[in-house]
Amino acid sequence: MNSENTFKLIEGTFSATDAKEIILTLVEEKIQFHKRRCLSHELRLGTKDDPSLKRINALKEMQEKLQEVFETAEQNNHKLVINASIDIESKP
Numbered sequence: 001m002n003s004e005n006t007f008k009l010i011e012g013t014f015s016a017t018d019a020k021e022i023i024l025t026l027v028e029e030k031i032q033f034h035k036r037r038c039l040s041h042e043l044r045l046g047t048k049d050d051p052s053l054k055r056i057n058a059l060k061e062m063q064e065k066l067q068e069v070f071e072t073a074e075q076n077n078h079k080l081v082i083n084a085s086i087d088i089e090s091k092p
Contacts, residue, residue, distance in 0.1 A: 010084040016073035019080040023066055031059050 010022060034052040041049035073080050 005088045007086045007088070008083075009086050010082050013079050013081050016070050016078060016080055019073070019082055020067075020070035023082070024063065024070075027059055027063050027066065031056055031063075034059070 014022065034049075034056045037052045038049045038056070041047065041052070070080075072078075
């Protein structure tokens with residue numbers, strides 16, 4: 001992949017509170033995106049958008065697991081190192 005299509009979204013060491021806010025906000029936005037997509041699909045086509053429904057469920061499971069990570073870090077007063085990149089590739 002062309003390195004020009006790789007973007008560092010998050011890079012650093014964060015308090016558990018800040019890490020929680022950053023990551024859970026991103027996850028929640030993705031959930032809301034798929035909910036809007038489902039509603040639009042249902043209004044336009046009269047059917048459920050199964051890929052988005054599956055993604056919502058996967059994101060909610062991820063949200064729960066992340067919540068546990070952040071709670072543990074908060075209880076132990078640990079910092080969290082987060083590195084998140086976005087890789088974008090074009091397909092014909």
